[in-house]
Amino acid sequence: xxxxxxxxxxxxxxxxxxxxxxxxxxxxxxxxxxxxxxxxxxxxxxxxxxxxxxxxxxxxxxxxxxxxxxxxxxxxxxxxxxxxxxxxxxxxxxxxxxxxxxxxxxxxxxxxxxxxxxxxxxxxxxxxxxxxxxxxxxxxxxxxxxxxxxxxxxxxxxxxxxxxxxxxxxxxxxxxxxxxxxxxxxxxxxxxxxxxxxxxxxxxxxxxxxxxxxxxxxxxxxxxxxxxxxxxxxxxxxxxxxxxxxxxxxxxxxxxxxxxxxxxxxxxxxxxxxxxxxxxxxxxxxxxxxxxxxxxxxxxxxxxxxxxxxxxxxxxxxxxxxxxxxxxxxxxxxxxxxxxxxxxxxxxxxxxxxxxxxxxxxxxxxxxxxxxxxxxxxxxxxxxxxxxxxxxxxxxxxxxxxxxxxxxxxxxxxxxxxxxxxxxxxxxxxxxxxxxxxxxxxxxxxxxxxxxxxxxxxxxxxxxxxxxxxxxxxxxxxxxxxxxxxxxxxxxxxxxxxxxxxxxxxxxxxxxxxxxxxxxxxxxxxxxxxxxxxxxxxxxxxxxxxxxxxxxxxxxxxxxxxxxxxxxxxxxxxxxxxxxxxxxxxxxxxxxxxxxxxxxxxxxxxxxxxxxxxxxxxxxxxxxxxx
Numbered sequence: 282x283x284x285x286x287x288x289x290x291x292x293x294x295x296x297x298x299x300x301x302x303x304x305x306x307x308x309x310x311x312x313x314x315x316x317x318x319x320x321x322x323x324x325x326x327x328x329x330x331x332x333x334x335x336x337x338x339x340x341x342x343x344x345x346x347x348x349x350x351x352x353x354x355x356x357x358x359x360x361x362x363x364x365x366x367x368x369x370x371x372x373x374x375x376x377x378x379x380x381x382x383x384x385x386x387x388x389x390x391x392x393x394x395x396x397x398x399x400x401x402x403x404x405x406x407x408x409x410x411x412x413x414x415x416x417x418x419x420x421x422x423x424x425x426x427x428x429x430x431x432x433x434x435x436x437x438x439x440x441x442x443x444x445x446x447x448x449x450x451x452x453x454x455x456x457x458x459x460x461x462x463x464x465x466x467x468x469x470x471x472x473x474x475x476x477x478x479x480x481x482x483x484x485x486x487x488x489x490x491x492x493x494x495x496x497x498x499x500x501x502x503x504x505x506x507x508x509x510x511x512x513x514x515x516x517x518x519x520x521x522x523x524x525x526x527x528x529x530x531x532x533x534x535x536x537x538x539x540x541x542x543x544x545x546x547x548x549x550x551x552x553x554x555x556x557x558x559x560x561x562x563x564x565x566x567x568x569x570x571x572x573x574x575x576x577x578x579x580x581x582x583x584x585x586x587x588x589x590x591x592x593x594x595x596x597x598x599x600x601x602x603x604x605x606x607x608x609x610x611x612x613x614x615x616x617x618x619x620x621x622x623x624x625x626x627x628x629x630x631x632x633x634x635x636x637x638x639x640x641x642x643x644x645x646x647x648x649x650x651x652x653x654x655x656x657x658x659x660x661x662x663x664x665x666x667x668x669x670x671x672x673x674x675x676x677x678x679x680x681x682x683x684x685x686x687x688x689x690x691x692x693x694x695x696x697x698x699x700x701x702x703x704x705x706x707x708x709x710x711x712x713x714x715x716x717x718x719x720x721x722x723x724x725x726x727x728x729x730x731x732x733x734x735x736x737x738x739x740x741x742x743x744x745x746x747x748x749x750x751x752x753x754x755x756x757x758x759x760x761x762x763x764x765x766x767x768x769x770x771x772x773x774x775x776x777x778x779x780x781x782x783x784x785x786x787x788x789x790x791x792x793x794x795x796x797x798x799x800x801x802x803x804x805x806x807x808x809x810x811x812x813x814x815x816x817x818x819x820x821x822x823x824x825x826x827x828x829x830x831x832x833x834x835x836x837x838x839x840x841x842x843x844x845x846x847x848x849x850x851x852x853x854x855x856x857x858x859x860x861x862x863x864x865x866x867x868x869x870x871x872x873x874x875x876x877x878x879x880x881x882x883x884x885x886x887x888x889x890x891x892x893x894x895x896x897x898x899x900x901x902x903x904x905x906x907x908x
Contacts, residue, residue: 323592331585338581339574346570347536350545354563355531357498358549361561365459368483369449372461375408376479380465389415389465389476398424412451412458412482415465418475427456428484450555451482457502457509457559458482486510499544499564504557513564516540521562531563543567606634610641617645681709708752735775737813737879738763738806744783745804754790758801768808772882773859781855784848785817785863785875792821792873808881812861815877823868832865852877 379385388400397415401424405413415424451458460482466473489500493512501511501521508518517539529535534547544564551559609627616624626638626645685702688694694702745761748754763769786802793800797820807814824832833853853863860880867874 320593320596323596324589327585327589327592331581331588335578335581335585338577342574342577346567346574347534347545350565350567350570351531351534351547353498353565354534354545354547357500357563358531358547358561361500361549365449368459369461372410372459372481372483373463375410376461376463376481379404379408379481380463380479385479386465386467386476390467394423402426408481410481411456411484412460412480414480415477416480417477420478423477448554448556450485450551450559452504452509452555452557452559457485457504459485497565497569499566501562501564503560503562504555509559513539517542536567537564539564543571603631603634606631606638610634610638613638614641617648679709679713682706685709732772732774732882734770734882735773735778736766737769737771737773737778737815738766740773740775740779741782741804741806741815744779744786747783748786748790751787751790753787753794756800757790757793758799760801760803762803762805764806764808769806769813770881771813771859771879773879774855777855778859778879781852781863781877782815782817784852785815785877788848789817789819789821789873789875792823793819794821796820796822796870812878812880815879816866817875817877819873820871821873822870823873824865829865829868833863849875 382404384400385404388397391397391400401413401415405426411428413424413426414422416422449459449461451460460480463479464470465476465479467476468474485502489502489510489512493500499512501513501518502509503521508521511518511521513521520537520539523537525535525537529547531547531549534545537544537546544566546562546564549561549563551561606627606629609625613624613626626642628635628638685706688702689699741761741763745759749759782804786804789802790800793802800820802817802819804818805816807816833849849863856863856877856879861878863875863877865874866876
C-alpha cells in the first residue's frame with residue numbers, strides 16, 4: 282500500500298486548517314499610493330507655508346504702510362505749521378511797512394469812515410492779499426476788502442475778535458483766512474497815539490493745496506462740524522464730522538472709511554489761534570498702498586505656485602529614487618508571505634535600504650530553514666499520530682482474522698458456527714478496507730476532482746443504504762427527509778460527496794449508540810438558491826468541550842473505541858472543495874447537529890440540468906475551463 286501524505290503543500294495545509302490563502306494588494310497600487318501621498322504632503326506643506334508667509338507678510342506690510350502713512354500725516358502737519366509761520370511772518374512784515382506809511386496814518390486821522398474806505402482801496406491793491414481791513418482802536422471795522430467781496434455780519438464780527446485778540450485764523454461762512462494784525466500809531470510806536478489796526482490775510486485754500494499736492498494728503502478745515510474748505514470731493518465730506526475722527530491726533534491716527542475708500546486720519550486742533558472752533562483734518566488714502574500690497578500678494582502666490590510645482594517634480598524624482606527600492610523590498614516581503622521564495626530582493630538604493638534588504642534576505646533564509654525543519658517534524662508527528670491511530674484498529678482486525686482462522690482450522694465446527702466465524706472475518710476485512718480507503722482519500726485531498734451533475738438526494742440515499750449494512754448502525758433508528766429531488770441537483774464529485782455524507786452518518790450512529798438507549802439518527806436536505814444544506818442529527822451525548830476547537834483536524838477521535846479520526850476531517854475537506862463547509866450547529870446531551878453545505882455550481886448549468894445532452898456538454902465545457 283502506497284500512502285502519499287504531502288504536508289509541505291500550502292494548499293493542503295489551508296484546506297485542513299480551514300483558513301483561506303491571503304490575498305496581497307497590488308504592489309503597483311501601493312507604489313502609486315506612496316507617490317500620491319508624498320505629492321499631497323508636499324502640496325499641503327507648500328500651501329500652508331505659502332499661506333502663513335502671505336498672512337505674515339500682509340500683517341507686516343499693513344503695519345509698515347500704517348507707519349508710513351502716520352509719518353506722512355505728521356510731516357504734513359509740520360509742513361502746514363511751517364507754511365503758516367512763514368506766511369504770517371510775511372504778513373507781519375507787510376503790515377509793519379504799511380503802518381509806517383505817512384499817507385495811511387494821515388488817512389486814519391481824517392475821522393471820516395467814507396474817506397477812509399475810499400483811500401484804503403489803494404493800500405489793499407498795494408498789499409495784494411486776499412483780505413484787507415482797517416479798524417479803530419475798539420476793533421470796529423472801518424474798511425474791509427476781500428477777493429469775493431463779502432460784507433456780511435459774521436465776517437465783521439470775526440474781524441472785531443481778531444482785532445482785539447492774538448488770533449491768526451479768521452473764519453466766516455465762506456472762507457478761512459490766515460491773518461496778521463498790526464497797530465497803527467500817530468507818531469512813534471513807543472510814544473505815539475494808537476489810531477487803529479491794519480489787518481491783512483490770505484486765503485487758507487492756498488495752504489491746503491500746497492499741503493495736498495506734494496504729499497498726497499487730503500486736507501480739510503472744520504469749524505463747529507462744518508466744512509470750511511477741503512480737497513476732498515463734496516460727496517465724501519459728509520463723513521468728516523465723525524467724533525472718532527475728531528479725537529485722532531498725528532501721534533495716534535485712526536482708520537476711517539469715506540465713501541468706498543479707506544483713509545488714515547489725524548486731526549490738529551487750531552481753535553486757540555482762530556476766531557471760531559477750528560480743526561485741521563488730514564487724511565491719507567490706503568488705496569495706493571493696497572494696490573501695491575495686492576501686487577505683492579500676487580507675487581507671493583505666483584512664487585508659491587512655482588515652489589509647489591517645483592516641489593512636486595522634485596518629490597516625484599526623490600520618491601522614484603528613494604521609494605522604488607522600498608517598493609521592491611515590500612513586494613519581496615509580500616511575495617515571501619504568499620510562498621514565493623525566489624522573489625528578487627533589491628540590492629540598490631540608499632544604504633539603509635540595502636542594509637534592510639540584506640537583513641530580510643538573511644531572515645528569509647532562516648525562516649525557510651526553520652519551516653523545512655518544522656514541516657519535517659510535523660510530517661513525522663502526523664505519521665506518528667496516524668500510525669498510533671491505525672495500529673490499534675489494524676491489530677484488532679488482524680487479531681480477529683487470525684483467531685477465527687484458527688477456529689476454522691480445528692475442523693470440529695458445525696455449519697452454523699462456521700458461517701458465524703466467516704461473518705466475523707468478513708467484518709474485520711471490511712473494517713480494514715474502510716480504514717485503508719479513508720487513508721487513501723485523506724492523502725488525495727486537494728487534488729483534482731471529477732464533477733458532474735448529480736442529485737444530492739440520490740447520493741444521500743445511497744449513503745444511508747450503505748450505512749444500514751454497517752455494524753455500527755445496527756439498532757439505530759434512521760430517518761431521512763430529502764425533499765424535492767429535482768431541486769437538489771448540483772455540480773459535484775459524486776463519490777466524494779457520498780463519502781462525506783456517509784462519514785457524517787457513521788459518526789452520528791457511533792455517538793448515538795454509545796449514549797442513547799434508543800439511538801436515532803436523522804438526515805435532511807434543504808435546497809437553496811446558491812447551495813444545498815445537509816443536516817445530520819443524533820441523540821448522542823454530544824461533542825466533548827475539549828475537542829470542539831480541533832474537531833475537524835485529522836486523527837481526533839476522543840472517546841472512540843475504534844476509528845482513525847478522519848471521518849469529520851474528510852467531510853470538511855470535501856465540503857470545502859465543493860464551495861461549502863461543515864460546522865457544528867449545536868451539541869448537548871440528547872441532540873447534536875452537524876450541517877454541511879455544498880455549492881450548487883454555475884447557475885446556467887443547473888438551470889439546464891433537465892435538458893440531457895445539453896447539460897452534459899455544459900458540464901464538460903465547465904470542467905475544461907476549470908482545468
